[in-house]
Amino acid sequence: MKIRWPLFVRRLHKWLALVIGLQVVLWTATGFYMVVIHIDRIHGDHLVRPVERPAVDMASLVAPGTVLAAVPDASEVRSSSLLNRPVWRVTSPGGVALFDAGTGERLGLIGADQAETIARNIYTSDEEVASVSLLQEAPMEMQGRKPPYWQVTFDRWDSPTFYISPESGELISRRHSLWRIFDFAWMLHIMDYDDRSDVNNLLLRTSTWLSVAMALSGAWLLVWAFPRRRKKKKTA
């Protein structure tokens, strides 16, 4: 039997499209969202001002070696600041601890008022703070980052939200509506509906190759899609 190629390829393209077509629409639509809105905006760079670290004069500070006595297994001590006060930031397997660099005194965990002040200081806009809460469980948008952390939300249409470490007072993450939409689009794009992070899942692997087959069969169809004019010279 002779295969009628145009008919065969058309059917192939049609059936592949029936299986994968909806996902292709989702890929192109979510892909378009991700390219149109700049990734820096998605990351919320416009929400925060860079933290200025003033110069530190070692003569007025306790030596970093002295705070090590309190954290014997510390792997790093670095200069930092907390609300314009110079601090030593000490990293150890147990986490991060802050010490007043002027007195060498260990600082406690960041409280609600401090977290709110830190958030206000770095926020580039002037809306009111809508809520401040200490989270013990990771919300979806923190992608499994280990709590606890302060969640400070501002009163604006895109609900900008800062996550601040109670240990270091540092900004861990910032989220807003465009990020949340992006994350949803990303979920649809990589077809990992649980964790939104596994780009090697079987469903995606299968679907992408089906899409390749659909695209190639479509390209093949183009061969017959633009009928050339019959050469008149021959018939004449």
Add this chain to the structure above:
Amino acid sequence: MKRIRFTPLFFRRVHKWVGLVLGIQFILWSVSGAMMAFIDMKDVRDQPMIAADPVSVPGLLAPTDIGIGKVESLKLSMADGRPIYEIGESGSVRIVDGLTGDPVVVDEALVRQRAAVIVDAPIRSISLMNKPNLEAREFAGPMWRVDFDDAEGTSAYFAADTGRFLVARGDDWRLWDFFWMLHNMDYADRTSFNHPLIIVVGFGVLFLSGTGFYLLFKSFNRRDFRWLVRRKPSFDKTATAQRT
């Protein structure tokens, strides 16, 4: 001007022409997407373990003892078994031995020594780069590149000022990065996916997928699905019809 009539034929034509113009990129997106889903991301991201040794205090000199005064930043950590001060001054960083106060020179010998600790393979070549290359593009400033003679073809990068390990890249990453370039269409820098070219092509391809999806509803008829429905004796059908 002729009014456009939104017939299936019109959508078929749009589908055909957008496919002709942008089809290549659609194929490339599919293929690169399929390859990125296929290559194991764990292998792509894999980095050598860097042990964070506890800082040893005995014999440690205070910053003021070694002439460190007003600085932008100061960091104390262990490297090569010694406490090291990393001093940020006037926009650049230098490192000082915490036991002697002597400046530590980041030269080829030091980088070799640190590289040997991180990757267990012979070093094939080592060079100082003035600018990051594509593999180390997430970082800035001059850096050392160390190529290893291992199965993965690992290259490790170290900052020229502090000798700090930055990143390691192997063949899995290189293959992945090639497809990532095809996917994001940023052929020079491979980083941005928000440039005008991809926005324009992405917009155009919406018409390819949109018309294609619409045409699905016009391209199938009941006959196409006959093989799915098990043939039943005709009296069955009439019987159900009467009952309902």
